[in-house]
Amino acid sequence: MAAVLAGCNSSSPGLGLTSPADASAQPAAPAVIQAYCPQVVMLEQDAYYRSYARGGQDDPQKLVYQASLADATRQCTANETTLTINVVAQGRVVQGPVGTAGQVTLPISVEVIDGDNVIYSQKVAFPVQVDAGGTQFIFNKADVQIPNAQGGISRFTRVRLGFDNAPAKKGKRG
Template sequence: MAAIFLMGATLAACQSAGDGLDVAGAEKDKSDIERVSFEDLRGYCPTVQLREGTAYFNVYEGDETSQNVRYQAAITDVTRQCKYENGQLAMKVAVAGRVLLGPQGSSGTVKLPIRVAALTGGDEVLYSEIQPYTLEVNASGATQFIYTDSDIRVSQPDARNIVIYAGFDEGPKKAAATN
C-alpha cells in the first residue's frame, strides 16, 4: 500500500513540474501554430505507385548482358506530401533507392532518368516530368539516393481519383536514322 502511495506521489510531482507542456500558456500564444485549412484536414493525398518495369534501371557497356552492366539502379521506396493552396493540390514526391556498380562499372557520375506523373483514374495526364537525376557513385558498394519533385500542382480534385506514378523512364525511344 505504501508503495502505491509513493508511486502516485512521484507521478503527481512529475506532472506538476514546470518541464512539461504548459497548456494554459499554449492558449495565450498561437503565433507558432500553422493554420490548417479544411481541405488539408480532409486527408486526401494521392498514393504513389511504381508501374511495372520502372523500379530498375540498367546501363550497359555494349551488349545487354550481365557481364556488361556498368551500373544498376533500383527504387526502394516512394512517398508523398500534400498541401492544398489557392484551389490547387500541391504535392511533393520523394523517390529513394540505390545504385550498384556492375562488372563494367567504375566510380564517377551517373544520370538516372526519373519520371513523376499524376493521372486521374481515367488516365488523363495532369502532370508528367522526366528529370535526369545526377549523383556520384563510388566503387565501395551501393550508393543511396533520394530524388524529390516538389513542383507538382494540379487543380483541386473533386474526387479521390488521382494516382501518382514514379519510376525510371528514358522517355520515348528515338527512331533510327534512315539514309
C-alpha cells in the same frame, strides 16, 4: 521536489487546471481542412533501370550499373486553384561488371494520373554520384503541381513514379 509534486495533486481549481467555463471563453482556432494527397505508386517494371556498355544490351557481363527505387512518399499543400505535391523516394545504384565510380544520370519519370488520364508528366534527368560498388540516393521532386478543381481531385488520382525505360530515340543522320 515535494512542493512541485504537491502542486500537481492540489484540489484548488486555480492551480493550472481550467474549468469548462474557462475553456469556452477562449476563441476556437479555425478548422484546417487538408486536401486529399494522392498516393505514390511504382509499377514493378519501372522500379529498376539498367545501363549497358555499347552493344551489350541485356548482356549481364556488359552491365555498367543498375538502379532501383523504393520507399516513396509524398507531402501535399493546396490552395484554391493548385495542389502542389512534394514526391520523395529512396533509391540505390549498384555498379555492374564494367561499371566505374563517377556520376550517372538517371531518367526518372513522375506522372500524376486520374484513372486513365495523365494530368501531369515530367521526365527528370537526376544526377547521382556513384561510389565504388554502389550508393544510396534520395530523389526529391518538390514542385509537382496539378489543378485543384472544385471539390478537389478525385480519389482515383495517383502519383506514378519510376524510371523511364523507353529506348532512347535515335536522331537522323544526315
